[in-house]
Amino acid sequence: MKSALLQQQTKFLIAALSLAILAGCYRGQPSSKPPIHLNPNMDTQEKYKPMGESKFYEDHLDMRTPPEGTVARGELRADKILYEGKNPDGSLVLTNPLPVSTALLKTGQERFNIYCSPCHGGAGDGKGIMTKYRYPVPPTNLHDQRLIDSPDGHFFDVITHGIRNMPLYAHQIPVETRWAIVAYVRALQLSQNASLADVPKDVQAQLGKK
Numbered sequence: 001m002k003s004a005l006l007q008q009q010t011k012f013l014i015a016a017l018s019l020a021i022l023a024g025c026y027r028g029q030p031s032s033k034p035p036i037h038l039n040p041n042m043d044t045q046e047k048y049k050p051m052g053e054s055k056f057y058e059d060h061l062d063m064r065t066p067p068e069g070t071v072a073r074g075e076l077r078a079d080k081i082l083y084e085g086k087n088p089d090g091s092l093v094l095t096n097p098l099p100v101s102t103a104l105l106k107t108g109q110e111r112f113n114i115y116c117s118p119c120h121g122g123a124g125d126g127k128g129i130m131t132k133y134r135y136p137v138p139p140t141n142l143h144d145q146r147l148i149d150s151p152d153g154h155f156f157d158v159i160t161h162g163i164r165n166m167p168l169y170a171h172q173i174p175v176e177t178r179w180a181i182v183a184y185v186r187a188l189q190l191s192q193n194a195s196l197a198d199v200p201k202d203v204q205a206q207l208g209k210k
């Protein structure tokens with residue numbers, strides 16, 4: 001008698017539970033209540049969040065500073081030439097440490113047009129759109145003889161640290177891309193100061209006709 005009642009109760013419980021589960025699965029029904037969460041495991045775990053508070057550490061900060069003298073993986077930046085554009089003796093490197101290829105120039109062109117052309121102009125002549133707005137000083141013409149004669153490291157340095165009234169672009173432009181831009185600036189300089197002899201022979205003939 002007792003077991004029959006228990007059996008009935010169990011059946012009822014199973015039926016009620018499956019109904020609840022099915023109801024939980026039913027989507028598309030707007031509700032102000034939070035959805036039924038059958039298996040909350042990792043979603044609601046205790047965890048540290050950036051800028052959060054910690055009850056464990058004495059300074060109550062979630063975010064820890066790295067122990068002194070440690071370097072994050074990939075952040076050693078021992079290559080002074082690549083990361084600073086400087087030789088070990090501190091002088092600016094004369095030439096781009098990255099091998100100049102069409103792909104590098106294409107990247108440089110794209111990034112120059114994004115980051116530099118608003119001020120320096122698409123041709124690098126300093127006549128970008130910002131000259132129509134107020135800015136303390138006009139952007140430098142990148143075809144100035146002084147800049148043609150400057151080492152590649154100078155351009156890298158200017159992009160990395162800014163110069164006088166020009167802001168720095170180290171945060172927006174990764175190191176390799178900065179060098180790509182330097183290569184493209186050199187191409188721009190050549191484009192404005194080239195002679196017919198710089199052009200491949202077959203193209204020379206075409207240009208001569210014009």
Ligand code: HEC
Binds near residue numbers: 137138142155164169
């Ligand atoms: C917000 C405008 C602006 C942008 C964007 C900008 N520049 Fe400049 N740049 C200037 C100004 C203004 C100067 C002149 C600063 C001065 O003389 O005070 C300058 C100067 C320079 C110089 C001359 C430095 C020297 O030796 O006198 C170089 C080279 C240069 N910029 C390269 C770049 C490159 C490459 C980029 C793109 C990554 C870039 N600039 C983006 C405004 C800009």
